[in-house]
Amino acid sequence: MTDWKIYQGNNEQHDNIRRLPDPPPWRAFRQEKDTDRDDYRGRTYHADPRQIEMVNAALYLRRPLLITGDPGTGKSSLAYAVAWELKLGEVLRWSINSRSTLGEGLYAYDAVARLRDASMAKDQPKQKSDFENPGRYIRLGPLGTALYPTGDEKPRVLLIDEIDKSDIDLPNDLLHVFEEGDYEIPELSRLDEGGSIDVMPWDGRNDDDRVAITGGRVRCSTFPFVILTSNGERELPPAFHRRCIRLHIDSPDRDHLLRVVRAHMDRLNPELVQQMIEDFDERRQTGVMATDQLLNALYLLSRPSSPDAEEREQILQEILRDLGTT
Numbered sequence: 486m487t488d489w490k491i492y493q494g495n496n497e498q499h500d501n502i503r504r505l506p507d508p509p510p511w512r513a514f515r516q517e518k519d520t521d522r523d524d525y526r527g528r529t530y531h532a533d534p535r536q537i538e539m540v541n542a543a544l545y546l547r548r549p550l551l552i553t554g555d556p557g558t559g560k561s562s563l564a565y566a567v568a569w570e571l572k573l574g575e576v577l578r579w580s581i582n583s584r585s586t587l588g589e590g591l592y593a594y595d596a597v598a599r600l601r602d603a604s605m606a607k608d609q610p611k612q613k614s615d616f617e618n619p620g621r622y623i624r625l626g627p628l629g630t631a632l633y634p635t636g637d638e639k640p641r642v643l644l645i646d647e648i649d650k651s652d653i654d655l656p657n658d659l660l661h662v663f664e665e666g667d668y669e670i671p672e673l674s675r676l677d678e679g680g681s682i683d684v685m686p687w688d689g690r691n692d693d694d695r696v697a698i699t700g701g702r703v704r705c706s707t708f709p710f711v712i713l714t715s716n717g718e719r720e721l722p723p724a725f726h727r728r729c730i731r732l733h734i735d736s737p738d739r740d741h742l743l744r745v746v747r748a749h750m751d752r753l754n755p756e757l758v759q760q761m762i763e764d765f766d767e768r769r770q771t772g773v774m775a776t777d778q779l780l781n782a783l784y785l786l787s788r789p790s791s792p793d794a795e796e797r798e799q800i801l802q803e804i805l806r807d808l809g810t811t
Contacts, residue, residue: 489788489792509749510750524569527570528566536563539731540563540567544710546730549712549713550712550732551731553733554735554736557808558734561712564643575688576644577644578643579626591668595622599619602615620683623685624687626687633703634703638706643710643711643712645713648713648721656721667704670698670703674701681700683698737776739762742762746762753783758783761783762779773808779805782800
């Protein structure tokens, strides 16, 4: 039996899963504070001088930072690095697809749940129900939460991931919000009684996290630090580009790769690291490669029990496969 294999595929049950080692640090899902994945992602990121300049330009100008580059170059991770270093709290992440709309990013109103609760209250009048309070059925989206005034003048960090996957209208719809920094919630603004109503923010966990909205309108006091990422699947409108600070992240050179490896894994055999970086660099000359492919390969090969030479070559061929091929 090969020591490194947990799964044997021999149609026999066993307890080998108990030998499974700790996961790679970037794949640890524990919830303890010291192992928070977002914090880990932020503190292990290595920004180059160009990235530092453009982040600061976006901070000073209160403009979104539009980042382009190949997959796996750290576009999304930069948002976590800024949030961690500047102590700006949890990153509000909005992952875009072809069905994403501006409304989804601002807030969601669960009319069906409210109608259901109203029906239950009618059938069971003695049972307490919150259906008369529309705020109980509204949850701010990541964009809506980022624009909500924090009270301490510190901006929230908003990551709008893969904006190039959106419907053609979404970038234009975002322009007004980026320029004006406010939005309306009609379900609240149409109420005759006015006043403030508490709703749940995107990152809220319980009722104590609810925030008050007055007159159905949210207006930011400090523009959030917004990072938008794009893999270049389609062109974005010139008007959208005009309102953003633009940054292109190139694939890291060998020195940068070495710093990344050391940030994630220490006590590695220097010769193994050098060999793998050289191999990785050669492969990406003729294909699209992501840095985490290098990390994955190094993690497997650095285990006390690792694949033999033949298995190693087969595994490396798959882990270091060109991302541009099927």
